[in-house]
Amino acid sequence: xxxxxxxxxxxxxxxxxxxxxxxxxxxxxxxxxxxxxxxxxxxxxxxxxxxxxxxxxxxxxxxxxxxxxxxxxxxxxxxxxxxxxxxxxxxxxxxxxxxxxxxxxxxxxxxxxxxxxxxxxxxxxxxxxxxxxxxxxxxxxxxxxxxxxxxxxxxxxxxxxxxxxxxxxxxxxxxxxxxxxx
Amino acid sequence: xxxxxxxxxxxxxxxxxxxxxxxxxxxxxxxxxxxxxxxxxxxxxxxxxxxxxxxxxxxxxxxxxxxxxxxxxxxxxxxxxxxxxxxxxxxxxxxxxxxxxxxxxxxxxxxxxxxxxxxxxxxxxxxxxxxxxxxxxxxxxxxxxxxxxxxxxxxxxxxxxxxxxxxxxxxxxxxxxxxxxxxxxxxxxxxxxxxxxxxxxxxxxxxxxxxxxxxxxxxxxxxxxxxxxxxxxxxxxxxxxxxxxxxxxxxxxxxxxxxxxxxxxxxxxxxxxxxxxxxxxxxxxxxxxxxxxxxxxxxxxxxxxxxxxxxxxxxxxxxxxx
Numbered sequence: 001x002x003x004x005x006x007x008x009x010x011x012x013x014x015x016x017x018x019x020x021x022x023x024x025x026x027x028x029x030x031x032x033x034x035x036x037x038x039x040x041x042x043x044x045x046x047x048x049x050x051x052x053x054x055x056x057x058x059x060x061x062x063x064x065x066x067x068x069x070x071x072x073x074x075x076x077x078x079x080x081x082x083x084x085x086x087x088x089x090x091x092x093x094x095x096x097x098x099x100x101x102x103x104x105x106x107x108x109x110x111x112x113x114x115x116x117x118x119x120x121x122x123x124x125x126x127x128x129x130x131x132x133x134x135x136x137x138x139x140x141x142x143x144x145x146x147x148x149x150x151x152x153x154x155x156x157x158x159x160x161x162x163x164x165x166x167x168x169x170x171x172x173x174x175x176x177x178x179x180x181x182x
Numbered sequence: 183x184x185x186x187x188x189x190x191x192x193x194x195x196x197x198x199x200x201x202x203x204x205x206x207x208x209x210x211x212x213x214x215x216x217x218x219x220x221x222x223x224x225x226x227x228x229x230x231x232x233x234x235x236x237x238x239x240x241x242x243x244x245x246x247x248x249x250x251x252x253x254x255x256x257x258x259x260x261x262x263x264x265x266x267x268x269x270x271x272x273x274x275x276x277x278x279x280x281x282x283x284x285x286x287x288x289x290x291x292x293x294x295x296x297x298x299x300x301x302x303x304x305x306x307x308x309x310x311x312x313x314x315x316x317x318x319x320x321x322x323x324x325x326x327x328x329x330x331x332x333x334x335x336x337x338x339x340x341x342x343x344x345x346x347x348x349x350x351x352x353x354x355x356x357x358x359x360x361x362x363x364x365x366x367x368x369x370x371x372x373x374x375x376x377x378x379x380x381x382x383x384x385x386x387x388x389x390x391x392x393x394x395x396x397x398x399x400x401x402x403x404x405x406x407x408x409x410x411x412x413x414x415x416x417x418x419x420x421x422x423x424x425x426x427x428x429x430x431x432x433x434x435x436x437x438x439x440x441x442x443x444x445x446x447x448x449x450x451x452x453x454x455x456x457x458x459x460x461x462x463x464x465x466x467x468x469x470x471x472x473x474x475x476x477x478x479x480x481x482x483x484x485x486x487x488x489x490x491x492x493x494x495x496x497x498x499x500x501x502x503x504x
Binding site: 027028029031033073092093102104119121136138144145146 | 244246285389408410467
């Protein structure tokens with residue numbers, strides 16, 4: 001067994017610092033899975049969707065998005081939705097070769113989406129002469145307790161996440177195929 | 183690549199040859215102890231035998247985690263319905279539904295099968311129940327959002343306190359917490375090695391694996407893996423630590439020094455992992471399947487369909503029917 005005592009001590013020190021809002025992961029994860037076909041080559045689609053923080057150029061529900069720390073693992077985007085809520089999301093993986101990226105929510109904002117946490121992956125693959133974009137994820141309802149109110153239930157989370165991903169892909173398709181802004 | 187795999191396989195064999203638990207396990211197999219691997223599907227409300235494979239068993243809404251008892255029984259935590267169900271593995275019969283005053287999640291069974299330990303996710307405690315009657319035998323406070331539960335042969339229960347960044351250690355004889363070991367962010371899954379001198383802790387949010395020395399209850403190793411390590415298991419010879427990386431859709435294989443030796447692509451959002459003999463089984467939550475991994479070659483040899491949303495796996499030991 002490798003001894004890594006100094007690292008561990010440093011890590012413990014870091015952990016002693018109080019950290020603000022924790023994400024509540026409940027015990028019942030839910031799926032979201034949306035896809036769309038686009039009449040354009042994957043390269044052309046990736047040009048639009050492959051910059052993590054540029055979601056405000058194609059997602060119709062997004063008012064603005066700000067890049068933090070670049071377009072690779074560790075990079076983040078601070079998204080402000082048109083409903084006023086914000087999503088602080090961090091990249092776990094960005095692959096410019098296979099046209100896929102994975103990310104997760106850092107801080108829950110129930111005003112943005114009625115979920116307490118999520119991780120998601122967006123992938124662009126060839127589909128005939130065009131492309132298929134799949135956007136899938138795993139999330140937990142807004143209230144992870146045993147008796148969540150209706151607006152923070154699994155069903156409410158499913159509706160909201162499917163709408164957010166679905167609207168986004170429609171916007172992406174319109175942007176790439178029409179070449180115009182959302 | 184072939185050369186490398188061959189070396190790894192040889193290393194595994196050598197480690198197995200000198201390791202006590204591996205020999206003990208081989209011995210039990212010769213005595214006719216059969217193992218059955220089950221996958222629990224939370225959305226589907228089923229338990230599916232995957233090795234040897236069989237028909238899915240309906241067990242009721244939302245079974246999240248599972249533990250195998252010594253008597254052919256599976257104990258399932260139904261987080262959203264305040265119940266723990268007791269299922270006879272071989273027959274598939276639901277024997278009992280024990281009420282649970284809380285949000286049950288992690289489960290562990292005493293070696294004699296008489297007591298059951300259940301983590302109360304929103305109650306920050308672990309409750310001890312009688313498996314015969316379901317009566318509460320005791321309770322102990324732990325950290326926030328207790329996730330994985332593992333019991334060792336000394337009667338120490340290890341609890342991954344997901345929102346408290348620690349592992350709580352409970353003496354089950356007295357139901358008192360004797361220690362907390364700080365780990366990374368979001369500890370979820372736990373696994374002991376066969377010698378039970380190491381406890382491995384997979385931390386979902388900090389993306390790392392911690393090794394705890396169970397004698398001193400201190401951290402003696404850490405591997406930064408990235409992504410979301412969601413499940414952990416140890417091979418029968420203790421030489422391989424298997425960690426699912428949920429975000430990447432892979433099973434990461436480490437040696438006992440926590441050096442990565444392979445990354446095996448599996449289904450989407452892999453979660454639980456379990457070892458039986460020279461195979462590992464991975465529950466692919468999003469893909470509704472279980473990946474079968476051949477440990478000597480470190481390759482995926484099959485992907486079996488199971489009920490929707492598989493998360494937990496359990497290995498039942500039973501006497502072979504002659």
